Amino acid sequence: MEAPLLHLALVGTPNSGKTSLFNALTGSRQKVANYPGVTVERKEGFFVTPLGRQVSVVDLPGTYSLRGRSPDEEITRDFVLGKASGERMPDLVLCVADSTNLRLTIRLLLELKRTGRPLILVLNMFDIASRRGITVDVERLARELGVPVVTSIAVRKGGTTELLKLTDEISAKLDPEPQENTWRALSVAELRATQREADRIIADCVSLPSRPDTWTARIDAVVLHPVGGLLVLALILFVMFQAVFAWAQPLMELLNSGFDALGELVHDTLPAGLLQSFLQNGVISGVGSVTVFLPQIIIIFLFILLLEDFGYMARAAFLMDRIMGGAGLHGRAFIPLLSSFACAIPGIMATRVIDNKRDRLTTILIAPLMTCSARIPVYTLIISAFIPARDVWGFINLQGLVMFGLYATGIVSALLVSFLIKFFMLRDYAPAPFMLELPDYKMPRPKSIAIGIFTRAKMFLQRAGTTIFSMMVLIWFLASFPQPPAGATEPAIDFSLAAIIGKAIAPLLAPVGFNWQIAVALIPGMAAREVAVAALGTVYAIEGGKEAAEQIGQALATKWSLATALSLLAWYIFAPQCASTLAVIRRETGSWIWMATTFAYMLVLAYAASLLTYNVAVALGAG
Amino acid sequence: MTDDDDTRPHMPLGLAQRGYTGVIQHLSAKGTGSALPDIELESRLIELGFVEGARVEILHEGIVGRDPIAVRVDNITIAVRRREAMAIIVA
């Protein structure tokens, strides 16, 4: 008879390597990074032990106790205590410890013992502990705790062999009778007593040479310096945005000419007609115009992944805590907001680590104002068409500078909105405490960075292949039908549905300087921001007709005034052009109202900003 | 605990300067002005390892009002605001 599926759960203090262990056991690629609070969801995976036992393992958010103070910690508590609806309790809990820092985990383990669940203590990151000269008397520790103990190195091949062996041994003799759960929230006195007990056991079983991580201390001396630290942070962000613009350029030009050549090939080989137009204008111009931004997307993710893996994120939160506090934001909001530069969706999910409800809500509301990577195509396209590629002060690329300005405007307006929320809606605001562990720095591991980038690039291309592609088919169709009547002298597109729709909306957008082509591109842009670029590509390609071999950027430069271009940039800083973000806001706040609020306030800001930009630009003679 | 800990004056960690080292004497969450209820604040501090007898050192300070502080507690580093650190009495 086959043994039933064994249910494991990974529990432990934040940043102890639970997700790394989960990935090592199951071969998954869940997000791992060097700061507390990376995992905010429950994830299940499967594997088979060396002895052939089928296992389901659940990765959980890190927590210091089972009290569940924030939404992510509640997930862990409910799962371990079997409160999660329709969930069975785990057969065996793996309590994962960072071996260089056992105090807090052993306290947690003593608390976990009260749940009556069978436990294993996994001393993870044992490589780092050994390197620092920490020695653990594993057998004695197991005896004193009354729990099996095993060492592991989650990020090394074969680093989980011992753990697998132990799992097999233990699962063979698990007591089918469930033990009583005597857990209840610990009183202060009990907490103190368990911490004392933990400290006593550690004193007995672990020898700590007083050799702290000197690297971390040395780097922190610079990076956490009150003034120097902020300069370093500003420099990192500046280099990141410059890089997005400057480094990616050669590769993007390569991709661009590739798509152009492909388009021309299609143009030359196929007979003129609908199929030729569909492939060249719909598919290649549309999807191609978005795909060329892949290098930029990769660069921004590279920066964020490096910062995350190195251990810088928690430091940045430390530096920004009081500064953001002035705008009514919590220090813990920094990491979600910085992640929103990649995409607001994981950023909004990451706010689960913020325990105060109002702090969390404010962060969710402003996260979409951070310049996400989907805005990059729009910004880049317009900037390269309208802003000369000069150097200012000899070394700063003017286009990069404008890009930085757009990012900065997003950040500043997010802070302003947060300030207004604090001022008008949450008058009795009392700053919730900021308590965050600053982990030791770790050398980013090339493999994990590569996997991270590969995953994001794949997602981006998949989107180009699905969402963007289907939107393109739609736009191409709207822009091509109905066909003009015979003998018509105007351009064919003037008779199309796209022109009819665009011209119907255009009067609304005329005050901000948008023409009907922009109006029509903004509609599919609701699905995903970068679709607008693709839609413009298709509309202008069809409008240009056969001789429109020029790239979309050149087309824009001849068809728009500078004022219109600037106005569209301003629009994109604010406009709520992303259906998935709105859906996540609805889910995470559990309310339609906050979703509607976000949509409304962003739309109002977008219109106001564009109106202002357009009129000022026209007044200055850029009309 | 060393002998001179007994003779040093007790003070809240929230008032200590950068570079200060000492040993936690007790926790007293009353009247710190933290937004958390006293019991909750004390529980959280204990959960982060701030218990009697733990060695602490202030490693870094923020720029606004020298706040927050990065505190070494035994062998981990925790960032807290001075307001909450007022509950940690050291000597």
Ligand SMILES: Nc1nc2c(ncn2[C@@H]2O[C@H](COP(=O)(O)OP(=O)(O)OP(=O)(O)O)[C@@H](O)[C@H]2O)c(=O)[nH]1
């Ligand atoms: N050297 C070494 N590094 C490790 C080991 N296990 C994990 N790490 C690193 O430790 C950091 C944290 O790992 P995660 O797996 O994200 O930790 P976690 O427990 O899931 O963290 P949360 O989800 O935030 O609770 C990452 O930088 C990992 O690369 C290990 O055994 N050895």
Ligand SMILES: [Mg+2]
């Ligand atoms: Mg994790």
